[in-house]
Amino acid sequence: MSTFKAPKGTYDLTPPDSAKYLAVREALSAPLKNSGYGYIETPGFEDVALFSRGVGESTDIVSKEMYTLTTKGGSELALRPEGTASVLRAALEANLHKLGNLPVKLWYSGSYYRYERPQKGRYRHFSQVGAEAIGAEDPALDAELIILADQAYRTLGLQNFRILLNSLGDKECRPIYRDALQEFLRELDLDDDTRRRIDLNPLRVLDDKRPEVQKQLVGAPVLRDYLCDACKAYHEEVRDLLTAAGVVYEDDEKLVRGLDYYTRTTFEFVHDGLGSQSAVGGGGRYDGLSEMIGGPALPSVGWALGVDRTVLALEAEGIELELPSSTSVFAVPLGEEARRVLFAKVTELRRVGVAADFAFGGRGLKGAMKSANRSGARFTVVAGERDLAEGVVQLKDMESGEQQAVALDALVAEVRQKLA
Structure with missing residues (x-):
C-alpha cells in the first residue's frame, strides 16, 4: 500500500x-x-x-x-x-x-x-x-x-x-423586493455573519438551511408578489x-x-x-x-x-446501468509461438473495432482462463503449438461454453460475424 x-x-x-x-x-x-x-x-x-x-x-x-x-x-x-x-x-x-x-x-x-x-x-x-x-x-x-x-x-x-x-x-x-426583504430581516435575531449578508445579498439569507433561521423566515416577503x-x-x-x-x-x-x-x-x-x-x-x-x-x-x-x-x-433507486463489456475477445496463448501469433491477431481485431485483450505475463492456462472470465469477454481464443501447426485456433463462446476450431486466417471475420 x-x-x-x-x-x-x-x-x-x-x-x-x-x-x-x-x-x-x-x-x-x-x-x-x-x-x-x-x-x-x-x-x-x-x-x-x-x-x-x-x-x-x-x-x-x-x-x-x-x-x-x-x-x-x-x-x-x-x-x-x-x-x-x-x-x-x-x-x-x-x-x-x-x-x-x-x-x-x-x-x-x-x-x-x-x-x-x-x-x-x-x-x-x-x-x-x-x-x-x-x-x-x-x-x-x-x-x-x-x-x-x-x-x-x-x-x-x-x-x-x-x-x-x-x-x-x-x-x-428585484431592488424593490430586496428593500422589503432587508427591512424584514433586520428585525430578526441573526448571527453577525448572516447580518452581513443582509446588506450584501439578502436573498442568500433565504437560502440558509439552518432550522433556527428557517423558523424566523416564516412570513418573509415573497419575490413572486414583487x-x-x-x-x-x-x-x-x-x-x-x-x-x-x-x-x-x-x-x-x-x-x-x-x-x-x-x-x-x-x-x-x-x-x-x-x-x-x-x-x-x-x-x-x-x-x-x-x-x-x-x-x-x-x-x-x-x-x-x-x-x-x-x-x-x-x-x-436501486438502478443498475447496463454497461457494455469493455472486452469482447480475450486471447490465451500457450507457448512462445502462440504468444507472437495471437498478439498479432489481437492487434488486428482492435484495428477493425473489436474490443480485445490478451493474457499478459506468460501465465498458465488455468490462470489465463480466470483472467478471461474476469474480463467479461464474450469469446476466448486459445492456441497452442498443435493448433498453429494445423493453422487453427480454438474459439470458445463464454456464454454457451461451446468451442470450435476456426482457421487462423478466418478468425477476425468469424469473430466480427458472431458479435454482429
Whole structure:
C-alpha cells in the first residue's frame, strides 16, 4: 500500500465503478449534443476576481470555499468552484458571440473544487456536466434546458427526482423586493455573519438551511408578489412551455440558488433519496453576468448537473446501468509461438473495432482462463503449438461454453460475424 492517500474530501474513480461514472456523464451530455450544443473545455484554475465578481463576494463559495493560490509571478488564482463564469469568460475571449449565431450553445464536463465539510454527496473535488446558452433572452431557451436535463435523468431511468422552479425577477423589480426583504430581516435575531449578508445579498439569507433561521423566515416577503409585469409574463411562458412538453415541476417561491448572478428563471433538480444533500443539479438565467466580468450585455441561461450526486441517486433507486463489456475477445496463448501469433491477431481485431485483450505475463492456462472470465469477454481464443501447426485456433463462446476450431486466417471475420 502507498504511504499516500487521496486528500480529505476527495475520492478516486477506479474500475469497475468508474465505468458507471462515464456512463452517467455520457447520458447527461447526450441530449445536449443532439440539440446544437458544442463542447467547450476551460482551465482548472482562473483569476480569483472572475469568481468574486461573477459568483459574488457574499456567497459561501467565494467567502469560505474557494481554493486560492498565489503564483511565483504574484498572480492570484483560484481552482474553479463552478463552471458558468469560466465558460462565459472563454466564450467572450474567443469572441464566439460575434460570429452572428446567437445564442452560443455550449456544454462542458469537468472537475470542480470547493473547500467544504466533507459528507456523503458533498466533496471537495466533484464532477459536473454543464450547459450554457449565451446571448438570447427567450423563455423557450430556459424551457429547452430544463427539458434536456429532465430527458437526461429519465434516460438513466431516474424517477424520484423533482424539479423546483422560481423567478428571481430582474433589475427592474428585484431592488424593490430586496428593500422589503432587508427591512424584514433586520428585525430578526441573526448571527453577525448572516447580518452581513443582509446588506450584501439578502436573498442568500433565504437560502440558509439552518432550522433556527428557517423558523424566523416564516412570513418573509415573497419575490413572486414583487415581480414586474415583464418578469411575470416571462415566467408564465417558461411554465407553459414545460407543461406543454409534459415536464412536471413544482413552484418553489423560496428557491434562490447560491450564486449572485441569477436573474429571472431559477430551478433545481432534487432527489428525495439523498438525505440533506438532495440537489442533484440546478441552474437558471444570468442576464447580467457578462457585464459583471467586463463583457457586453449577453442575456444567458444554463445549468450544471452533478455526476457524483446522479450516481448516488441511481443507487438510491436501486438502478443498475447496463454497461457494455469493455472486452469482447480475450486471447490465451500457450507457448512462445502462440504468444507472437495471437498478439498479432489481437492487434488486428482492435484495428477493425473489436474490443480485445490478451493474457499478459506468460501465465498458465488455468490462470489465463480466470483472467478471461474476469474480463467479461464474450469469446476466448486459445492456441497452442498443435493448433498453429494445423493453422487453427480454438474459439470458445463464454456464454454457451461451446468451442470450435476456426482457421487462423478466418478468425477476425468469424469473430466480427458472431458479435454482429
